[in-house]
Amino acid sequence: MELAGKRLLVTGGAGTIGSHLAERLLDANDVIVADDLSNGRREWVPDSAEFVERDLTDPEGVEAALTGDVDAVIHLAAAKLVDTDSPRKQFEDNTAMTYNLLERAREVGVDRFAFTSSSTVYGEAPSPTPEDYAPLEPISVYGASKLADEHLLSVYAHTHGMRVWNFRFANIVGSRLRGAVVPDFIEKLREDPDTLTILGDGRQEKSYMHVEDCLDAMEHVIRNADAPLNTYNVGTRTTTSVTRIADVVSEEMGLDPDYEYTGGERGWTGDIPRMRLSVEKLAALGWTPENSSDDAVRRATRELVEEI
Numbered sequence: 001m002e003l004a005g006k007r008l009l010v011t012g013g014a015g016t017i018g019s020h021l022a023e024r025l026l027d028a029n030d031v032i033v034a035d036d037l038s039n040g041r042r043e044w045v046p047d048s049a050e051f052v053e054r055d056l057t058d059p060e061g062v063e064a065a066l067t068g069d070v071d072a073v074i075h076l077a078a079a080k081l082v083d084t085d086s087p088r089k090q091f092e093d094n095t096a097m098t099y100n101l102l103e104r105a106r107e108v109g110v111d112r113f114a115f116t117s118s119s120t121v122y123g124e125a126p127s128p129t130p131e132d133y134a135p136l137e138p139i140s141v142y143g144a145s146k147l148a149d150e151h152l153l154s155v156y157a158h159t160h161g162m163r164v165w166n167f168r169f170a171n172i173v174g175s176r177l178r179g180a181v182v183p184d185f186i187e188k189l190r191e192d193p194d195t196l197t198i199l200g201d202g203r204q205e206k207s208y209m210h211v212e213d214c215l216d217a218m219e220h221v222i223r224n225a226d227a228p229l230n231t232y233n234v235g236t237r238t239t240t241s242v243t244r245i246a247d248v249v250s251e252e253m254g255l256d257p258d259y260e261y262t263g264g265e266r267g268w269t270g271d272i273p274r275m276r277l278s279v280e281k282l283a284a285l286g287w288t289p290e291n292s293s294d295d296a297v298r299r300a301t302r303e304l305v306e307e308i
């Protein structure tokens with residue numbers, strides 16, 4: 001699908017990735033942002049977007065946001081904490097939002113739908129993990145909710161003639177990121193510049209990608225993949241350890257703190273210590289990540305040190 005001259009609904013468009021996406025799409029499209037601001041910010045919604053402040057777990061909220069004149073839905077709204085205190089709510093909210101949006105899209109004749117899933121659907125899989133890896137055994141309720149959402153996408157793609165793009169993201173970093181390792185380290189070091197507490201043993205190795213590269217990859221897939229259900233990993237070819245992130249953040253803040261590790265190979269319950277996604281399917285479609293995971297961490301750190 002061309003991404004020009006369209007009317008697009010971006011759910012979660014007041015959040016980190018969604019607000020950057022809405023900004024970009026507005027260059028050539030009309031954009032409606034739907035978000036309940038539970039984790040996003042009103043000031044991150046671009047001025048020229050229409051803004052619908054509604055809870056999308058409520059079918060009436062979805063009715064208000066999604067009307068028949070929309071060409072495509074790009075669904076990013078989700079409760080995204082892996083180690084949440086409210087797993088039931090997370091599972092119910094994420095699956096209810098996706099179901100409400102798909103069902104409303106079918107009802108009003110909107111037949112293009114993009115969804116942001118996650119590497120967590122793979123569970124603890126060998127790296128690099130390709131899209132056809134099986135069995136999919138998530139180890140967090142967040143990952144399970146994303147996998148359930150993906151199964152709903154399959155129904156609407158194969159039974160209701162929808163074209164669906166499903167993105168399994170690695171760790172996406174950049175400005176406006178909150179509640180993740182880079183901004184957490186910055187906040188901790190602002191409070192105590194001498195000591196940095198690191199969750200786990202610091203040897204967790206994961207793939208990080210800058211949000212601008214992530215959006216380039218998404219746009220490329222939406223433009224070029226036209227199967228009923230198009231599932232693509234989106235990440236970099238390399239990884240960065242948590243201790244390396246601590247080094248980069250300390251360096252960029254001009255600090256030399258002592259590190260204190262909480263220990264254990266996982267940072268939190270449901271954490272996957274090693275994650276790197278295969279991006280060969282994306283490369284075969286003509287888009288290759290040029291920046292490394294370390295580049296992404298460095299660039300995001302610089303942006304976030306300015307911002308937080």
Ligand SMILES: NC(=O)c1ccc[n+]([C@@H]2O[C@H](COP(=O)([O-])OP(=O)(O)OC[C@H]3O[C@@H](n4cnc5c(N)ncnc54)[C@H](O)[C@@H]3O)[C@@H](O)[C@H]2O)c1
Nearest residue numbers: 012014015016017035036038039040055056077078169172
């Ligand atoms: N950031 C990452 O590293 C990453 C990795 C894998 C997948 N993802 C997925 O990408 C998407 C965007 O992530 P993000 O990092 O921008 O997260 P985010 O929390 O910044 O954005 C999500 C937005 O959804 C909104 N939202 C949540 N519940 C809602 C509800 N009931 N009704 C309406 N709006 C609601 C929040 O207010 C927030 O603005 C999410 O689906 C997330 O699971 C992100």
